[in-house]
Amino acid sequence: MPHLALLDGSNLAFRAYFATRHLGMKRPDGMPVGALHNYLQMVWSTLERLDPSHAAVAFDPEGGSKARTALLPQYKQNRLAMEDDLRRQWPHLIEANAALGLPLLCVDGFEADDVIATLTRQARARGWRVSIVSGDKDLMQLVGEGVRQIDPAGGKEYDAEGVRARWGVPPAQIRALLALAGDSSDNIPGVEGIGPKTAAALLAEYGTLEGVLAAADGLKQKKRRERLLAQADRARTAWRLVGLDDAVPLPRTLDELARRPPDRAALGALLDRFQLRRLAHRFGVGGAATVARSDQADGARSDRLVADRAALDALCAALEQAELIAVDCETDSLACRSADLVGLSFAVQAGEGWYLPLGHRDAEGALLPGQLDRGEALARLAPLLEDGGRAKCGHNLKFDRQVLRRAGIELAGVRYDSLLLAYLLDPGGQPPKLDYVAERYLGHRCIPFEEVVGKGRNQRSFDRVAIDRALPYAAEDAEVAWRLCRRLRDELVEQGRLARHDAIELPLSGVLAEMEWHGVALDVALLARLSDRFGARIARLEREIRQTAGSEINIHSPRQLGVLLFERLGLPGGKRTKSGQWSTTQEVLEQLAPLHEVVRLILEVRSISKLKSTYCDALPRQIDRESGRLHTSYNQAVTSTGRLSSSEPNLQNIPIRTAEGREIRRAFVAPPGRLLISADYSQIELRLMAHLSGDAGLIDAFRAGADIHRATAAAIHGVADAAVDGGMRRAAKAINFGIIYGISAFGLARQLGITRKAAAAFIDAWFARYPRVRDYMEACKERARRDGFVETIKGHRIPLPGIHDRNAMRRQYAERLAINGPLQGSAADLIKMAMIRLHDALARRFPEARLLLQVHDELLIEAPEGQADGVARLAREVMESVEELSVPLVVDLGSGRDWLAAHAL
Structure with missing residues (x-):
């Protein structure tokens, strides 16, 4: 047909x-x-x-x-x-x-x-x-x-x-x-x-x-x-x-x-004229666009297996003569802190990759023949890999640094990371995994990992893959990374944006690798006690809910919960999902909470249940058996704004607004003889708003060291600072932070429990007090419409593809990000630079102290007890001087045996 x-x-x-x-x-x-x-x-x-x-x-x-x-x-x-x-x-x-x-x-x-x-x-x-x-x-x-x-x-x-x-x-x-x-x-x-x-x-x-x-x-x-x-x-x-x-x-x-083939001559000429070399390579068309370059493979790749001393000699000679060395580790696991090195791949030019197998095994676990002695091979390579004068590159070298450290090698001389280069070219785009980036920028389709290790039940770890099957996959990883680093570097140079990679993202990658490697100590016994306590609390709350509801109910069933709230209790505002069930999302329940006690109880059960399952029960299972500590993984190339995130486990979302959430922080502890130091930027995004907008009222308040929320409340209500009560300050705080995130009168009204008219009056009064902020916001949106992106104070581009979207919701989201993105991203700039400088300063002055965690605007440091005061002073000195703004940067400090005690609240 x-x-x-x-x-x-x-x-x-x-x-x-x-x-x-x-x-x-x-x-x-x-x-x-x-x-x-x-x-x-x-x-x-x-x-x-x-x-x-x-x-x-x-x-x-x-x-x-x-x-x-x-x-x-x-x-x-x-x-x-x-x-x-x-x-x-x-x-x-x-x-x-x-x-x-x-x-x-x-x-x-x-x-x-x-x-x-x-x-x-x-x-x-x-x-x-x-x-x-x-x-x-x-x-x-x-x-x-x-x-x-x-x-x-x-x-x-x-x-x-x-x-x-x-x-x-x-x-x-x-x-x-x-x-x-x-x-x-x-x-x-x-x-x-x-x-x-x-x-x-x-x-x-x-x-x-x-x-x-x-x-x-x-x-x-x-x-x-x-x-x-x-x-x-x-x-x-x-x-x-x-x-x-x-x-x-x-x-x-x-x-x-009827379908006709492309006019290859015309297509090649078009791509050549517009210098779209990647597409020319992908489409396989002729013309100058496909002439081999230093970052393009000319014909088939040559895969070289390093299985004997002669081959190892040849590899070392090639590495010694290379201008740039791509390195990639093959492992039996993606948990870099515990992964065993299975092999090393290298590339020093386009079209050629080397693979040194070290840990391939048969079904019984015995080493396969055709592999050099691991100790001998690594001893030959270590001086080259640890030589800071020899330029290295790769893809996601944060992982490889830790794998090599576990094998006794400290990787030095890292110049480029194609994961970071690709991220900087398109932050907020598709995750810059090697296969995606290779196809996008080189027109090269990598060998799928599952093609090598199998799928589903038949999947095996890489150490159980035959060497001849592993060779093309591993060699390709290094060769493609080598080409990508050169290609992406050149693109960033053309755009004048390589400095971001060199000065911030690449050094930070090394700092994050150190933080992931060291991990943080946990009080497992405390988490077990909290789990028992939370479990008993949940059981009591569920009994209260059943008594209030008048019947048995599984509150974890959205269907039963919806029937209870909107049919039996007759609460207003119910909406059905596409499946016909009542919606019982967090947002829906929060709107209903003032209307019936049972809703408040349900919200409390949900909150405590999440703490119990996500932290009390899960964190102990994620402790590394060798180190006895918890090792999170930082994601440096995910968010469009440049903010870091963490995973396995995610430590960015530990709640601190509730007493139960704060209790979780008590489980993050310092070993005997050491203390935790918390260094937290105070109101960093509001300070950046003052700096970027140039609003005199905000700038003067911060320069005077005023309580910005009290000062805002006094200005809005037309009273002296001393006359501001707790309710007025809370409202001002909600407005101050809400403005940054584009809060509406409706959202503020719901947050403060006031009428929409009163909320709108508060917002109008706020902008009357700080008029340059509104000008700044409009300028951000206009810049976004003109350029399609906004930038942070250190030049990180935040793309806004939805700024011209016909869909109003997507367009409005892009407009909010145009305003908030530079604030979030600039805050990320500051803390990233602070992490790099503090890491280096600690290494020089307090080598026994270590950066452990970064959560939002806070850094957590572990230090010997006798050095804690000096480390805290150093942290404040570095963080407050990391960038000169029109307002002072202020860091809140605290120290203690656990994170809760150290955190300055």
Whole structure:
């Protein structure tokens, strides 16, 4: 059966542009190339995946739809003019389709959606399958038997059931749903007060738009009834606007859309002209774009096995002569603190990788033949690996540093880490795993790990893999990392952003490796006592809940809980999920808590249960058997803002606002003869807001050492500082921190338990007191709209791909991040720099002291008891002087036998 792929070219082009806008991809002469790069990649991947027999791409004509504009002059008038960078690339996007062998259809007076609708009708009449590639919801009305829609953003496919799951109506009712709810992205007004969910409910009952309008007079809800009656003509106009014209006069027949191979000469010339070398390599096209470079493999890779002394001599000679050495460890586990070294791979040039097997074993655990003596081999390599004058590189060397340390080698001379380089090029993008980064930047597909070790029950650890099978995988890891480091380094140099890698991220990686290696001591007996205490508390609370509810109930069952709250107790505001059950999320329960005692009890059970399972019961099981300490793993290349996170276990989310949460911190202890020191930046994001906004009121308050929350309360209420009571200060604190995160009057009202009007008045008074903050916020949003990203004080880019999104919620989220991102990210800058400098200072002045943990704006240090005061003074000195701001940086200090005692509250 023929298969027709229809690509919504206009939709794909805009998505391609905004997805890469923040990366600032340009030729050396300044010509933007990001949209072209991403468009080619999306179209190529789509055609490769779908493999259709016929294909076409449809574009909107200049001037759009004449019929729709005549019907509603303001149709699509809300859209911003095409940005200059996209406008400059547009002719080349059109050219790209011809080079890809893709027929382009653009019919004057008709939108791409209408062209796609016409081709879909024609294809289905001949029994063809149709795949529509677009993120446009209007096209979902075409989905049905033999027709699916694919969203290029995530590759999600929609059949009729998928459309129903997404919108609550079948494809046949999408047009009516949009007529009732309107479409803000196209500036089509629907009926006021009716959104997609309400529209879906009305259509489920009355079937069609006319059915809904005919039944409007009998609806119980007064406002809904009045609006439907008054705005019926508006809905009918919207119906005509969102409908698709499937009778467009097309310049080509279906048969003329038969798939053609790419014009390789034209495609190669296009990629060469725009210097899109990665794509040229991936597409396998000729031209100067594929000429071998120092970071490209020229032909097949040569894998060299180091299985005897002669091969080891050759490897050492190659390493001694190399300008840059890529190193990678193969292990039997990803827990680097306890992983055994199975082999080492190296690369010193493109196209060649070396593998030294050291710990491959047979099924009985005996070492396989063909491996050098581990001690002898490592003794030969140690001087080279520990030589700080020999440049090293790799991918995620934080892991390899610790594996090598366990093997008795201190890796030195690290110059580049491709994980960090890739992260800096696209923070907030896909996790920069080696296989993804290699395919994206080199056009190289790595050997899948599961292809080597197996899947599911048949999966084995790497030490049980045959050497000949391990060789190409391990050698590839090092060779690809070597090429990536050079390629990504060059890209950051072109953008003028390599300094971030060299001065902050790479040194920090070494500090984090040290922190992970040392770990922190736990009082396991205390955690066991807390677990028993929390368990007894949970049991008592559950009995109270049953007594209050009047019957047996499993509060851990969302279904039973929903029935109790919204049916038996009749609490208001209940909403059902897509499965039909009542929603009992944390947010829902917090809104209901003031209305009934049972809700407060349920929230308390949930909170204590999480503490018990996540910390009291789980942490002891994660203690390393060799060190007897807990070793978390820091994630340096995850968050778009540059904030660190931790995992296995996650120590960033230990609650400190409740007494029970604070008790968990008592279990983090110092060994005998040592103390823990807590050094915590005070109100760092508010201080950064003062610095970045330049607001005189905030700056003066911080310079005077004032209690900023009390000063804010006094200013808002027009009273002296001494007249501010506890409630006024709490409200001011909520506003101060809420402003940073874009809190609304509704959110503040709920947080403080006041009316929305009062909350709005508080916010207005706050901005009247600190007017430059509002100016700063607007400037952040404007900068984000212009550049597609914002930056921290040390130049970390925070991408905002949703800043021009048609979806209001995604766009508003991006606007909030445009404001808060530089504050969060700049706070991350400061603490990262402080960690690097404090680590070095401790090594010089207090070598027995160690950085243990970083949690938000706090550093936890362990030191000999007699040195604790000196270490604390050093921490304050380093942290408060790490960067000169317009306001002082202040660090709160504390020390004690455990983390709770040390933490300055």
